[in-house]
Amino acid sequence: MMGAGKTTLGRELAERLGYTFVDLDDYIEQREGHTIAQLFESEGQEQFRKKERQALEAVVHQYNGVVVATGGGTPCFFDNMDFINQHGTSFFLDVPAEEIMQRLLASDLSVRPLLAQKNETELKDFIVKTLAARRVYYEQASYTLSGKRYNIDQIESLVKP
Ligand SMILES: Nc1ncnc2c1ncn2[C@@H]1O[C@H](COP(=O)(O)OP(=O)(O)O)[C@@H](O)[C@H]1O
Numbered sequence: 001m002m003g004a005g006k007t008t009l010g011r012e013l014a015e016r017l018g019y020t021f022v023d024l025d026d027y028i029e030q031r032e033g034h035t036i037a038q039l040f041e042s043e044g045q046e047q048f049r050k051k052e053r054q055a056l057e058a059v060v061h062q063y064n065g066v067v068v069a070t071g072g073g074t075p076c077f078f079d080n081m082d083f084i085n086q087h088g089t090s091f092f093l094d095v096p097a098e099e100i101m102q103r104l105l106a107s108d109l110s111v112r113p114l115l116a117q118k119n120e121t122e123l124k125d126f127i128v129k130t131l132a133a134r135r136v137y138y139e140q141a142s143y144t145l146s147g148k149r150y151n152i153d154q155i156e157s158l159v160k161p
């Protein structure tokens, strides 16, 4: 989910493993020459999801030994979750909604177009509802990491060949 810490943890895990780190949002922004917010604004979410899937495929083919931090919506469109699991080991960061809320409120909401311009009540409502709707996709991950803090040694041991 947005704010769960995929980008932060992914970067750290890649460093530990000596793998390349790719943040899928950053990758799309570089390919397209526009920010995620601009892409949502100019083309809408449906077109963004197509670009996101294309980027996912491109990353898988481009790198060998890569940690990918997807966007929070990536697993929930097309057969992306199957694609992810066919090509790697996946992790669902199952962070409590209350903690996600705190993290997002302390961050810049404008970079996440689905959250921009929401007040605190709307944000809370959106996170709880979206998390509930997306859980069915997220739970298809190879591993679920629950809670606010993770043991990076443990995660490393799950992916180390
Ligand atoms: N384990 C953590 N504990 C507290 N704050 C965190 C943790 N991981 C990430 N954050 C913070 O939460 C926000 C969202 O993290 P980020 O890695 O961008 O999440 P995501 O990529 O899943 O949207 C950032 O401000 C980040 O600094």
Ligand SMILES: O=C(O)C1=C[C@@H](OP(=O)(O)O)[C@@H](O)[C@H](O)C1
Pocket (backbone or CB within 6 Å): 001, 002, 003, 006, 007, 025, 036, 070, 071, 072, 073, 074, 111, 112, 113, 114
């Ligand atoms: O959950 C989502 O639908 C989205 C999550 C974002 O990534 P993060 O999960 O890294 O914030 C980004 O891909 C876009 O704003 C849409």
Ligand SMILES: [Mg+2]
Pocket (backbone or CB within 6 Å): 006, 007, 023, 025, 069, 070, 071
């Ligand atoms: Mg991210």
